[in-house]
Amino acid sequence: MVTPTFNIGHKSRARSARSARADGECLRYRLDVVAASAADVVQSAGGWLYDRVMAGWEVNVLLPHGCDTRALRILGVRPLASDGQPDPAGARSHSLAVSAEAFAADPRVREKVLEAIGDRLTEVALWGDGWPLAVDRGMTQAQHVLTTAARRFKGYALAAAGISCDTVDPTETLLCDRATRLD
Template sequence: MHELDERDRQRDVSRSRQRTPRLARYQLDVVGAHVADVVDSAGGWLFDRVMAGWDVRVAVADTGDLAALHILGVQPVALSAMFGGGHTPTALAVAGAICRTDDRLRDVLAASVRSARTEVLAWGELWPPSGGRHGAEVRHELSAAARVFKAQAAFAAGLDAKVAPFEVFRSYGQSVRTDYPDLLPVG
């Protein structure tokens, strides 16, 4: 009799787990010029966000060998997947140079900055999204694991495997509030 009660209890627990919705995860969408650009400019930060439980999708304008992105634990996607679809990521990061060449991306970024619902970051070339704002400079200090994985990804992308202890970005608008902030003001 005890055995039947225990099996019934386990079945009830299993059913209740199936009905419990999975907690929504933060999503970071990233657009870079090419894999080496993403790895060199933001690879450590992307790795640390993946390790913190974020879903990180990366699209590059010049596709090639995506092994370096896999090393960082991010999900490579087609550039077209970043536009439309009705979803709004929690954060969006882009190579500033891409904004000068892709009108769709520039429009999405400007709308994200205006809405103030999405954390928007850029690296490299300065890109003033709307109203000529140049954004606040922020930096991410890489964890020890991020430095190791970024070095491996850099090697896979054909870059020098020497990794700086931090990465610098321009922040436009709202930043994501978490228990462990990973982007700190520079200066």
């Protein structure tokens, strides 16, 4: 079995506020997601990500090379292969979301999560089981109530990912640093 790897550079540390480019265009808030599969992202955080996109956020999902990304495109997020950088221009993310499976699979992901948790300028959201005590201790469970549209699009994305689901739960629960709000 080949362990998936992720390429997350140090160029994606957070800025604490919106910034303007030289041409005067305002940049959007940015959420970078690192996960082991599109199905894991959709099932655990798909509605939250959809709601962030609809609120004007730029949402990038970094996956191992070769993953099917159709379910993520349904949610409006930008899927990236592990060999791609979240932003070649070097913009920094305001928020980082990571699956436990991706955390366990790659030491660079672990380093990035621990750095972001200590940073306090970057919102951190995590999902899955098996977080080490050093990570779990500084986190708290938070629930995001999905909009009606998020529930509908998450249902379509789950179907595209091959996950059968009669109804989509109205909330998603993530581990967040104490300062993060999911709405």
